[in-house]
Amino acid sequence: MNIDELESVFKSAVKSRFEYQDISLQKVLLVDDLETDDAGAYIDKINAALGHVHDNFQIERLYFGPQETMAQLLNAIDNHDPDLICTYRNLNSSAWEFGFSLGEHLEVLTQATSRPVLVLPHPEPLGEETLSIATQVMVVTDHLTGDNRLINYALSFTPKDGRIILSHVEDEVWLNRFLDCVSKIPAIDTDLARSTIIQQITKEPNDFIKSVQESLASNRPSTLVESNVGIGSELNLYADWLKKHKIDLAVVNTKDEHQMAISGFAHAFAIEFRHIPTLLL
Amino acid sequence: MNISALSNLFIGATNGGHHEVSSSVTFTFAGILCAMIITLALEEKLHAKKSVIVGVYAIICLFAGAALGLLPFGPVVNVFDEKLNLPVYIPAVDWSVIAIIMGSALFVDITSKSGLFSWIAIKLTKTSGGDPFLLLIYYGLMTVIFSAVLNNVTAMIIVGSLTAVSLKKLERSEKLLGFLLIEGLLTNIGGLLTLISSVPNIIVGTSAGISFGRFFVVASPYVVVATAVTLFMGAKLFKIERLQGDEERAAAKNQVESFDENDGIESPGFFWFSAAVFLLFIITIATTSILPVLKDLGMGFVALAFAGIMLIRVKSTADKVYAKVDWDLLAFFVTLFVVINVMEHAQVLALIGKGLEEVIALGDLWGSAAMLVASAVFSSVTDNIPLAAMLAKILSSLQTDATSPMWWSVIFGANLGGNITPIGSASTLVAVTIIHKYNLPMSFGGFVKAAVPYAAIQITLAVFYVAIFLA
Numbered sequence: 001m002n003i004d005e006l007e008s009v010f011k012s013a014v015k016s017r018f019e020y021q022d023i024s025l026q027k028v029l030l031v032d033d034l035e036t037d038d039a040g041a042y043i044d045k046i047n048a049a050l051g052h053v054h055d056n057f058q059i060e061r062l063y064f065g066p067q068e069t070m071a072q073l074l075n076a077i078d079n080h081d082p083d084l085i086c087t088y089r090n091l092n093s094s095a096w097e098f099g100f101s102l103g104e105h106l107e108v109l110t111q112a113t114s115r116p117v118l119v120l121p122h123p124e125p126l127g128e129e130t131l132s133i134a135t136q137v138m139v140v141t142d143h144l145t146g147d148n149r150l151i152n153y154a155l156s157f158t159p160k161d162g163r164i165i166l167s168h169v170e171d172e173v174w175l176n177r178f179l180d181c182v183s184k185i186p187a188i189d190t191d192l193a194r195s196t197i198i199q200q201i202t203k204e205p206n207d208f209i210k211s212v213q214e215s216l217a218s219n220r221p222s223t224l225v226e227s228n229v230g231i232g233s234e235l236n237l238y239a240d241w242l243k244k245h246k247i248d249l250a251v252v253n254t255k256d257e258h259q260m261a262i263s264g265f266a267h268a269f270a271i272e273f274r275h276i277p278t279l280l281l
Numbered sequence: 282m283n284i285s286a287l288s289n290l291f292i293g294a295t296n297g298g299h300h301e302v303s304s305s306v307t308f309t310f311a312g313i314l315c316a317m318i319i320t321l322a323l324e325e326k327l328h329a330k331k332s333v334i335v336g337v338y339a340i341i342c343l344f345a346g347a348a349l350g351l352l353p354f355g356p357v358v359n360v361f362d363e364k365l366n367l368p369v370y371i372p373a374v375d376w377s378v379i380a381i382i383m384g385s386a387l388f389v390d391i392t393s394k395s396g397l398f399s400w401i402a403i404k405l406t407k408t409s410g411g412d413p414f415l416l417l418i419y420y421g422l423m424t425v426i427f428s429a430v431l432n433n434v435t436a437m438i439i440v441g442s443l444t445a446v447s448l449k450k451l452e453r454s455e456k457l458l459g460f461l462l463i464e465g466l467l468t469n470i471g472g473l474l475t476l477i478s479s480v481p482n483i484i485v486g487t488s489a490g491i492s493f494g495r496f497f498v499v500a501s502p503y504v505v506v507a508t509a510v511t512l513f514m515g516a517k518l519f520k521i522e523r524l525q526g527d528e529e530r531a532a533a534k535n536q537v538e539s540f541d542e543n544d545g546i547e548s549p550g551f552f553w554f555s556a557a558v559f560l561l562f563i564i565t566i567a568t569t570s571i572l573p574v575l576k577d578l579g580m581g582f583v584a585l586a587f588a589g590i591m592l593i594r595v596k597s598t599a600d601k602v603y604a605k606v607d608w609d610l611l612a613f614f615v616t617l618f619v620v621i622n623v624m625e626h627a628q629v630l631a632l633i634g635k636g637l638e639e640v641i642a643l644g645d646l647w648g649s650a651a652m653l654v655a656s657a658v659f660s661s662v663t664d665n666i667p668l669a670a671m672l673a674k675i676l677s678s679l680q681t682d683a684t685s686p687m688w689w690s691v692i693f694g695a696n697l698g699g700n701i702t703p704i705g706s707a708s709t710l711v712a713v714t715i716i717h718k719y720n721l722p723m724s725f726g727g728f729v730k731a732a733v734p735y736a737a738i739q740i741t742l743a744v745f746y747v748a749i750f751l752a
Contacts, residue, residue, distance in 0.1 A: 003715060006442035009399045013544040014450055207541075 012200070016146035018212040020219045023156035025050065025057040029082035031064050031073070031109075033092040034123065039063070042123060046086055052133045053157055057083075064092050070105060074112050085113065088120040089274055096122040102262075102270055110254045110262050110280045116153060117280045119270060134248035134277070135162045138228075140238060140269060141253060144168040144205040151212060153281055154251040160222050165245050166212060167228040168205035169237050175201070198231065205229045234265060235272055242273060251279045302628045306349060310627035313342060317620065322662055322704065332612035339616040342623035343370060351626040373622030374615050378483050380581025383611055385477060387588035388562060389431050390605055391595055393439075395555035396545035398427070402443045403542035411451050411533025414516060414523040417460060420444055421512045424464045425504065428471025429478045430563055433708035437468045441715040451536050458721045459519030462728075463511060465712025466735050469699045470507045472708070473500045473692065477566060477580065480614075481669035481695035488673035489681075489688040492570040493580070499689065503746045507739050514735060551594060562587045614666070621670050625678075634675040641679070641687060645752035649686035650744045656694025657740050661701035669695045686751040693743040700736040703728045 030046060032039055043059050050057065060080055064073050077085065090096035090103035101107070102119070110117050137158040139150055144166060151166065158164045179197065183190040209227045216223055226245075230237050242250070250273065256263035262270075262280075270278050317338040324331060346352045347369075356364035357372055392398070405423055409415040420440055427436035444460045472479035476486045476496040486496055515521065524530045546552045562583075569575050569583050592599050624630055640655070641648050659668050672691045681687055699706025703713040703725060709732075716723045723731075 003438050003442055003711070003718065006399070006438050007446060009396075009545045010403070010443050010446040010540075013399065013403055013541050014446060015539055015541050015544070017539050207544075 015207050015211065018151065018208060018215045019148050020155075020215045021148065021152045023152050025054045025083045025156070027080070027082045028057055028059045028084045028086055029077065029080045030059055030061045031077070031085055031087040031091065032061070033063070033065055038123070049133050053159055059086075064105070066092060068092075070108055070112075073105070073109070077109075077113060077115070082115060085109070085115050085117045086120070087117065089122050089270070096124060099271060099274055102267065107262050107267070119278045119280055121275050121277065132248060133159075135159055136165065136245055136247050137162065137249045137251065138165040138167055138242065138245065138247045140167055140250050142169055142171065142234065142265060144229075145208040147253070150251060150253055150281060153279060154249075155216075155220065155223070157249055157251070157279060158223060160220060163224040163226060163245075165226045165228055165241070165247070166205075166209045167238070167241060168202075168230075169234045170201050170231045171234055172232045175231060202229050202231065235268060238269065238273070242276060247276060249277050249279060251281065254280045302351065302626075306351070307628045307632055310342070310345075310624055311629045311632060313338065313345075314620070314624055314629055318667065321667070325704070330609045330613075332609045332616060335613055335616040335620060339370075339619040339623075342620050346623040346626060351623065353626070370619045370622075374618040375484070375487075377487060377579050377581040378480070378618075379611060379614055380579075381477060381483050381584050382480065382614065383606065384581060384584025384586070384588045385432065386606055386610075387602060388584060388591055389435055391588070391591035391602055392555045392559050393435075394547075394595070395551045396543075396547065397552060397555045397559065398431075398439050399443075399545040400542045400552070402439060403540045406443065406447050406540055407537050407542070409537065410530060411535075411537040412524045412530065413451070413453055413456055413521050416444075416447070417463065417516055417521045418512060420460065420464060421467050421508065421515070424467040425471035425474065425508050428468045428708070429474035429504075432477075433468040433472045433479055433706065434711055436471060437465060437708040437711040437715075440464050441712060445715060445719055447537065447540070450539070451533055454719070456519065456521055457719060458716060458723065459515060459521060461712050461716050461721075462723075462731055463515035463519070463735075465709040466511055466515075466700045466732060466739075467508060468708035468712075469696050469706055470504055470511060470739065472706075473507075473696050474504045475500070475567075477584075479696055480666050482692055484666070484669045485673045485676075485688055485692050485695070487580075488677050489685075490683045491688065493567045494570070497567070499751065500692075502750075503693075503743060506746075507742055510738060510742065511735055514738070518734075554594065555591070558587065558590060617667055617670060621667070621674060624671075625674060630671065630675050630678065633671065634679055637672075637675055638679065641681075645686050646748050649690040649747050649752050652687055652690035653694040653744050653747055654740065656691050657698035657701065657736075660695045660698025661705040661736075665695040665698055665706060686747050689747050689751050693747060694740075697736065697740050697743055700732055700739060701729065702732075 028046065028050065030039070030043060032042060034042060039061055043061060046059060060082070062073075062076055062080060087106065087109070089106065090101070091105050091109075093103040093105065095101065095103065102110075106117075106119065110119075134157055137154050139154045141147060141150060144150075145168075151164075154164055175198075179190075179194050182188050182193045182197075206227060206229055209225070209229070213225045216225055228241055228245075241247070250269070252266045252269055254262045254266040266280060270280065317335065320327065320329075320334050320338075321331065324334060327334070343352070347354075352369050354369055356366050358364055402423060405419045406416065409419050420443070424436055424440045427439055431439075441461055441464060444464065445457060448454050448457050448460065469479075472482070474497065476482050476491065476493045482496065485491075491499075524533055565572070565575070565583050565587070566580055569580050575583060592602065595602055621630070637652075640651050643651055656668060656672065669691060672695075676685075676687055676691070696706075699709055703709050703723075709728075713723060713728060
């Protein structure tokens with residue numbers, strides 16, 4: 001028994017605890033490039049979908065056509081000061097039929113604003129399926145522990161009797177590279193390191209999910225909380241999980257403190273799963 | 282017949298059968314002893330482990346002792362008149378002490394894997410509600426109790442690690458230095474509580490024939506008073522105060538609530554098994570001197586037997602447990618006993634004993650006070666274990682009565698001397714290691730400056746305690 005061992009024991013015992021916070025929406029801003037009639041129908045759909053989980057909110061519309069600039073859009077959003085921006089993939093872009101990007105405007109918008117952006121499938125190809133009432137909501141991240149904001153937002157879009165799936169994926173490629181490096185260090189027992197690192201790396205999100213379950217047992221007793229923690233290829237695992245759980249809405253963080261652009265994983269996720277409405281935070 | 286008894290028999294036989302040793306030989310070996318003590322004091326500077334330092338001196342002593350005809354080669358005779366051919370350095374070692382240290386270390390290490398000690402430590406942290414003053418009191422008491430029932434070093438590692446993590450969590454890292462210093466000092470107070478709390482206690486206590494129960498009864502009043510005084514001084518000098526206001530208390534409580542005491546418990550069954558066996562271990566050790574059969578086998582057997590019971594629980598990974606035994610410490614003790622045995626044959630201990638006779642001649646009151654202070658000062662600059670081993674041997678050879686306050690002077694002095702300098706005891710060295718790990722400023726001189734007021738009061742209290750109640 002040495003200092004480092006004991007320190008590890010006590011550090012492991014310090015656990016992030018989920019703090020539930022009720023998030024309410026007062027003002028929702030739809031940013032679109034639709035004709036007026038289509039926009040009206042779209043607003044009705046948003047009203048129906050959000051009305052299932054939020055009361056007393058109002059929807060405003062902001063048209064963003066080919067003539068407007070990004071600066072004008074950001075300025076207008078600031079003036080509206082919404083709690084939620086609602087828009088769709090490839091806003092104001094003719095490239096919507098190519099599933100290779102979110103569109104330049106949306107990518108800039110998600111990074112330039114601190115407001116949550118609910119990104120829907122582009123309205124043109126999918127028609128009626130663009131937005132429905134969400135009952136199965138999935139939190140998508142590679143760092144779940146301590147992220148109260150992400151979970152609270154996901155909960156605010158989950159009906160009281162709905163199901164929230166808290167997921168956490170550790171990238172297998174990165175982990176294997178790290179363990180391969182460990183295997184070349186004679187001072188470290190490779191098998192022990194492999195088993196304990198894998199155990200610890202999944203233990204932390206699982207512990208945090210337990211604290212979410214404990215908290216919601218008193219705050220939202222009828223909401224079902226499920227756990228999906230895994231190690232693998234992120235996009236492959238999420239493809240399986242989204243299908244398996246019939247997810248209606250995914251909630252993802254987009255900000256990465258190390259880069260200006262939208263977080264690499266959020267970007268890939270939002271493009272890959274274009275048919276899933278995604279709340280970008 | 283156990284090894285300890287065999288060893289004593291051997292020592293008894295040789296005491297009466299020393300060769301005539303010239304004073305030049307005695308002084309030469311005394312010089313070697315001084316050199317070893319100085320080298321041990323420079324352990325950190327030399328980047329050498331204790332076992333290596335003392336091992337080298339043991340080789341020199343054995344070789345020189347054999348070359349000069351000082352060593353009693355030949356068979357050892359046991360109580361059944363059986364002649365045993367043992368290498369001369371084997372009976373030189375007090376194997377009962379080695380057995381206690383090794384058995385206890387194995388037992389404590391395996392028990393700690395159950396999460397028992399971290400559970401207790403975290404429970405106390407949560408009970409404090411994150412209040413720094415209450416944390417100091419609880420951690421202080423925990424340090425004393427863990428030092429008493431485990432050992433000083435293990436106690437310091439457990440409490441020191443928890444202190445660093447919890448104060449960081451409470452965003453009160455500026456108090457870490459004060460906490461660690463006080464805990465380091467309290468390990469040596471707690472180390473006085475029982476016969477197995479520290480190595481000097483084991484060595485001196487077993488030499489004097491003090492039972493576990495008597496040791497506890499004699500030492501505990503002092504430990505209670507010294508702990509209270511140390512905590513009071515620590516809180517005042519480091520300005521560790523209670524939280525003010527409900528909001529501050531609620532925030533601190535919320536932060537310590539994030540500790541999960543069950544996190545380190547891999548198996549509830551192992552946890553409760555360990556708790557039960559640990560309790561049984563304490564009770565058995567405390568009553569070994571009166572239990573039939575066990576009183577003959579001794580505390581070393583008890584410690585090894587309990588370690589054996591716990592090893593069954595981790596039988597598939599026992600090799601990993603063995604790897605964690607502090608072999609440096611054990612090798613240090615073994616080689617130290619060898620050096621002291623050669624010194625005995627070279628009449629060095631008799632020479633020191635003559636000096637001690639003059640101290641003893643001062644009478645129980647002044648003699649015990651002088652012995653205590655001298656032991657403390659000596660322990661502060663070098664390892665207290667050689668001192669304890671040497672003085673125990675000398676007091677034994679002077680046929681000092683088991684009720685003499687001299688034994689207690691050595692015990693109190695050897696333990697409390699560790700509180701004067703960071704090299705005075707292994708546990709204060711651990712405290713300084715944690716202090717440096719967290720990049721807190723604490724030089725050798727800085728430690729002495731901060732610790733001396735505490736040590737002075739603790740030693741003064743001990744002198745009065747021994748002089749008034751034990752003399």
